[in-house]
Amino acid sequence: MSVAISISGVSKDFRIPGSKRRLRAVDNLCLEIEKQTVFGLLGPNGSGKSTTIKMALGLIRPSQGNCQILGKSSLDPAARMGIGYLPEAPYFQRFLTGRELLTYFGKLSGVPKSELGGRVVRLLSRVGLEDAGDRRVGGYSKGMLQRIGLAQAMVGNPELLILDEPTAGVDPIGAADIASIIRELRDEGKTVLLCSHLLSQVETICDRAAIMVKGKLAIEGAVESLTAASESSSARIDGLTTDARKRLEAFAKEGQLKMSTHRRSLEELFLELSKGASD
Ligand SMILES: Nc1ncnc2c1ncn2[C@@H]1O[C@H](COP(=O)(O)OP(=O)(O)O)[C@@H](O)[C@H]1O
């Protein structure tokens, strides 16, 4: 079995308070995420990414369709074993220190007592919090909270990690650190589902990506093919004098005029697909 997450015909409607109308947050979504890949789930704010993740995790029920995770229905609590999750807005017990927090989540994920202490020390260092492990989480900056959140998702040594905007509010150094941890996780054979708005980073760390717009899947594919060179390229030069034009033609004939095809960035594709769709 090589599929880590399977989302089949999934829709989610939310009731709008004080109204009989419903809002379709996710609309007939089908998506398969292969094991041992880093998959980027992208889309403007409000496009349904977090709702999709919560349905895949079995935290909320789809209105239609079904999700499977590591071969089990997402509604089966056993499916959640083997998954690490960093929520979009993690809420951690403020009075715990970073070390206590990781120890607590490690116990919840069933890490044997004999391994837990050493693992917590290694994780604190891996996310760059070795000097802050004994400070209370309530005093952590936004960047430190994302780092401890990532460590929390990794503490049970899960096969699959679901990270909802791990770099939100993190400075460029922190974001680069998080990217290199994600690359290491892939090298260790883990599967990572990642939501992020850092599109240039997604382009370098993800194998495949999907862009959602207004609850629907707009495009999905290997990052390389999504950003493939556009098929045609053309150039136009206005205002050339006759003399300049003749020189340009001569240059072209002699092979001195070099043309390169434009490789579309993920950011350009994102902007093109999601015009005016942000919340
Ligand atoms: N619990 C909820 N109740 C009502 N509406 C919700 C709820 N959760 C999300 N939504 C709405 O669903 C849409 C998709 O939200 P979300 O999945 O959080 O988007 P994204 O993560 O892509 O920014 C938004 O319009 C949001 O307001």
Ligand SMILES: [Mg+2]
């Ligand atoms: Mg979200």
